Amino acid sequence: MEKFDVVIIGAGAAGVGIASMLQDFGVENMVVLERDQVGSTFEKWPDEMRFITPSFTTNFWGHLDINSVVSGTSPAYTLETEHPTGKQYAKYLKLIAKHFELPIRENTAAEKIIHAEDKFTIYIQNGEVIESRFLIWAAGEFQYPNTTVFSGSELCTHNSQIGTWAEIEGDDIYIIGGNESGIDAAIHLSRLGKNVTVLEGNKDWETKRTTDPSDNLSPYTIDRLADEMINERIQLVGKSQVKEIKLKDGKYYIYVKGKLSLSKKYKYQTKTPPILATGFESSLVMVKELFDWDESESYVLLNEHDQSRKTPGLFLVGPQVRHENLILCFIYKYRQRFGVVANSIGEQLGMDTSFLEDYRNQGLYLDDLGACGEECPC
Numbered sequence: 001m002e003k004f005d006v007v008i009i010g011a012g013a014a015g016v017g018i019a020s021m022l023q024d025f026g027v028e029n030m031v032v033l034e035r036d037q038v039g040s041t042f043e044k045w046p047d048e049m050r051f052i053t054p055s056f057t058t059n060f061w062g063h064l065d066i067n068s069v070v071s072g073t074s075p076a077y078t079l080e081t082e083h084p085t086g087k088q089y090a091k092y093l094k095l096i097a098k099h100f101e102l103p104i105r106e107n108t109a110a111e112k113i114i115h116a117e118d119k120f121t122i123y124i125q126n127g128e129v130i131e132s133r134f135l136i137w138a139a140g141e142f143q144y145p146n147t148t149v150f151s152g153s154e155l156c157t158h159n160s161q162i163g164t165w166a167e168i169e170g171d172d173i174y175i176i177g178g179n180e181s182g183i184d185a186a187i188h189l190s191r192l193g194k195n196v197t198v199l200e201g202n203k204d205w206e207t208k209r210t211t212d213p214s215d216n217l218s219p220y221t222i223d224r225l226a227d228e229m230i231n232e233r234i235q236l237v238g239k240s241q242v243k244e245i246k247l248k249d250g251k252y253y254i255y256v257k258g259k260l261s262l263s264k265k266y267k268y269q270t271k272t273p274p275i276l277a278t279g280f281e282s283s284l285v286m287v288k289e290l291f292d293w294d295e296s297e298s299y300v301l302l303n304e305h306d307q308s309r310k311t312p313g314l315f316l317v318g319p320q321v322r323h324e325n326l327i328l329c330f331i332y333k334y335r336q337r338f339g340v341v342a343n344s345i346g347e348q349l350g351m352d353t354s355f356l357e358d359y360r361n362q363g364l365y366l367d368d369l370g371a372c373g374e375e376c377p378c
Contacts, residue, residue: 005349006030007122007132010283011038011104013331014318015138016093017069019102021342021364024071025351032102032138033124035109039093041142045086047164048188052180052218053332054082064362066332070096071362083220113287115311134345136315137287141280149176149278152245155252158276159185170272171195174254176242178205180221182277187224190233197235197268199256204238214327245274282320290314304367305344306337315341326372332363339365 006027008015011034019032034040055067055076065074067084075084075092084092097104112123113135120135145158159181162168165188173189175182178200186196205217217225228234237256244255254268284291284300290311291300299322301309306321308314321328321337328334339359346353359365366372 002031002128002130004029004031004130004132006134006136006345007120007130008032008136008138009110010034010137010139010318011093011097011102011106012041012138012140012318013039013069013089013093014140014334015136016096016102016104017335018136018138018317018338018341019104020070020096020100021338021359022345023100023102025342025346025353027345027349027351030103031130032104033108033110033122034104034106035125037094037106038097038104039090041140042086042090042093044142044160046159046162046185046188047085047087049181049184050083050085051089052083052184052213052220053330054220055079055084056082062361064364069093069331069335069338070100071359071364110286113290115290115314118313120313134313134315134348135287136317136341137284138317139283140318141283141320144281144283144285145276146278146281147276149276150242150244152247153276153278155245155247156274156276158278160280162275165189165192168192168194168272168275170270172270173197173272174199174252174268174270174274175277176254176274177277177279178203178236178238179277179279180217181279182275183217183221183225185275185277186234187221187228190228190231193233195233195235197237199240199242199254199268200236200238201241202239205236212327214329284316284320287314291316304340306341307344315345317341323369326369336363336366340367343367 008019011032015032051067053066055065057074057077059074065076067075078092079088109125110122111125114121120132122130142160145160147153147158173194173196175185175198178198182198186198189196240256242256246253251269251271291308292310293300303309306316318334319329321334339356343353343356356365
């Protein structure tokens, strides 16, 4: 049985980023398990979907590219584009993995994990069993679409299941969910000449709630939406909660309760399966019992090192990291916690972590969450 100091689950942006930093620390007895290929979830994005955060080669001036996960690298420089597609970003991650010779095992899926006697036993799908002192969960959420949000949601197509928006048939399209992915879908479908209605249950897009881009549409999306609204093919219907969808005689009936009809359900109909832009579920199913959760079981409770409060040695990196109201769902947010995790593991392995200040200056080491959440005065 192979024994490691560190096992990382997932070779997406978070897995590649934390593996590179640990390797910089001098951690050699480490392996990354990836059930598919490096960056494979990005390759499954719709062809037209791009990063809403802009890449720029600011490294020369001491500021890491906002979409980079490794010191000294820049997707803008590598890919020569400001807003990479998913496939382009996967190329960036693959180049990093190859250039830095990261110990990644592709097509290697963990199927069961047990923690006992201060070690993790990982059972791999091919029958192999390995052990590790530390386990870092870096699996993303894209492969776990939220498709059970209301009765009849199985009749819909989740946006993550779309290869290209050009494959959508019909002229009248309904999108359920009005955050980034829903509006992005509406923009691309409108460009194809479709009439699009976006149904959103929680907001009306009229006012900004906070300065946190996790709560509002990005400037990139606002600009594109404004350009497309001129064509009058997109209708935004806010505070309208979809309660049920039924299929009858080749038509999809969408029952909504909201500001259009406060006392009864309002009904839409279309011949095209509605699009779900309802986000994703947690990828932590396999290790759910190794974490404590908040009262609603919507996110895990972590200590100041992004370590499980319940299971010592188990760390979380990536878009599922959250500390109360601080949601670290974008790359430029969660990459700042790489240094926190690497420092904790490095210290426990007896390694020199004194050079962490270099990572802090590059936006890869944020240990003071009190600095987050500042509002803009204007």
